[in-house]
Amino acid sequence: MKRVTIHDVAETAGVSLATVDRVLNGRPGVRKTTIEKVQKAVDTLNYKPDIFAAGLAKKRLYRFHFLIPNGPNAFMEDLTREAATHAQTLSSDRMHVHVEPIDAFDGHRVAGTLAILDSSVCDGVAVVAPAFPEVRAAIDRLQDRGVPVVTLVSDHPSSTRQHFVGIDNVAAGRTAGRLLGRFLPRQPAKIALVAGSLGLRDHADRYAGCRAVIEADFPHLELLKAREGRDDNARNQDLVQRLLNDHPDVAGLYNIGAGNRGAIAALKASGRADDIVFVGHELTPYTSQALRKNILDAVIAQDPGHEIRSAIRVLKALSDGAPIIEGQERIGIDVFLKDNLPESPDVTKST
Amino acid sequence: MKRVTIHDVAETAGVSLATVDRVLNGRPGVRKTTIEKVQKAVDTLNYKPDIFAAGLAKKRLYRFHFLIPNGPNAFMEDLTREAATHAQTLSSDRMHVHVEPIDAFDGHRVAGTLAILDSSVCDGVAVVAPAFPEVRAAIDRLQDRGVPVVTLVSDHPSSTRQHFVGIDNVAAGRTAGRLLGRFLPRQPAKIALVAGSLGLRDHADRYAGCRAVIEADFPHLELLKAREGRDDNARNQDLVQRLLNDHPDVAGLYNIGAGNRGAIAALKASGRADDIVFVGHELTPYTSQALRKNILDAVIAQDPGHEIRSAIRVLKALSDGAPIIEGQERIGIDVFLKDNLPESPDVTKST
DNA sequence: AATTTCTTGAGGTGCGTTACTCATCAATAG
């Protein structure tokens, strides 16, 4: 069980240490046949470089920037908190995670933030990318400069980002639709929809997924036109209140985006919270409590901790040129009922 | 942004390198006041040892043994596969994960396997612990010998195991109960129950959770007496077939344990698959397909990949004497409908 | 044949810790 070192590789390949080093680190000046000899030796010996020694010698440093929207959004706050927590924990692992709050509605500012980054200050970027063309362009340019970029939560499929860490929002919407369909009695009824903005890709995807399922499998249910509340609690409260007033026969409510607090308040005030099946997104102290109180009936969520850790793993792999284990990086669409809530609502303690 | 090394600590503490080393590694022969001086220097400089250098110098090796039941259980096979996959990946991280299949029904054999381990051959053990007193005793003895032990999937709360990696099965049962209650129409009906054995702690917990929810929130539903099929497909098929025959008014089915394949077959054969709400556990190729075909209506699951990774992290932390980040190690109770299934049914590829 | 270019060997240094040994020096006990 002794470790295989470059010495062993050199010996069995019949070359010198220097040559092995040249091959292993892709340095020039080695004949093709020699390269193959070395590679064969590596394979037969199953040589793996010692990450400790390599890391030490390389003085490797992983400097990652996380751009996460600020603002009063509980989910983004969770993301930020998780990232900050890991920034602490991982500083001993030669990883410097820098969390930079961004204004998700100001594309130029975000693009500007991305524009000043390059490989001299940063080895990888994870960004919750607002869907502006200038942001997409900035991502592409960053990649050209050799900085790997992963998109977080919200994807930019047309950009050259190396990886997307997040959930399939169409599937999430389908899941919401099925829960609504199955929780509601099998009789004609209306379902009210509230979104942040259908201009946002994730919201549009969820909407499409939900609609597809309802139309296909629950044709007795009627989806009302989606109202846009910009993920704002006050606006959502107002919207839901009005929807409930205008439609006494609304039996279901799906909040596609954030701002559940407003919807919860309106539903509570209406006195119809028990009768209306309400499905929302993201686990927060508010949605947890609403689930416990039977105001919310189900929450579709993604785990911010998993997402941050996955993003870090992926960025590290990209920096190292290591392969990404797809199965490990798949973010699940979590379904929470009142019974399978995690024990503590605050995901992370300040330890 | 320069790295702080022990040299810096030694300098600002006004002591020698050797003394810093003694303090940092808890070696004897240092006066209390000196220890404090060093510690203060560490704090003010915010010194963190370089894991690369430390790992290299220490020639640290993490040898973990995973004892996982063999036999034709898809979930255990997944666990085994995940562990094996990580054994490969992590060998470069100086971790040697050894997977040892055990016979979960032979307590003495398992206890014997545990008995021959000690700190000279193994730095940590994760075991899917069969609920035999001799196994519990063996775990306790292993810990006494200085080998940290975590229980996996199935807990031994009364043993001295350092940690449990798995889900809260009462909550899982509650979740199943609520899904049944909400998916079924609000009218009197019977729910059939199949378990592996109510002598198994996890199964008993799930049963209790399900019963509690049904009785409290869905009193119009009647839970039939749980039949025990020993997680065996043939037996389960037989059981379900008989249950459906004997009770034409059965509207729901909850398979508490493994052996979904048998239940699925029986349900399919009965021609009542579409009408009966069927909730089961664990995501396998069979349950995935049954969900897609509307035979299964919901699957409660735990992610074997998460569990293996969590166990490894916990064992590593225990070996290092490092703290465990509870929030990160909490295993979620996953709910799968046909819409939020992971893309590929086989969780891991052979790369 | 002379010259240039390519390829390889030999060797060294540094990375930050760990885990030693050996030598001091002081305080304390006998």
Next chain:
DNA sequence: CTATTGATGAGTAACGCACCTCAAGAAATT
């Protein structure tokens, strides 16, 4: 006053790899 113990300094050899230099032989070019 000496022997003993305790606390500390000083130094060093790994650990395995990355990266660099210098030199020399081989091959290709002119």
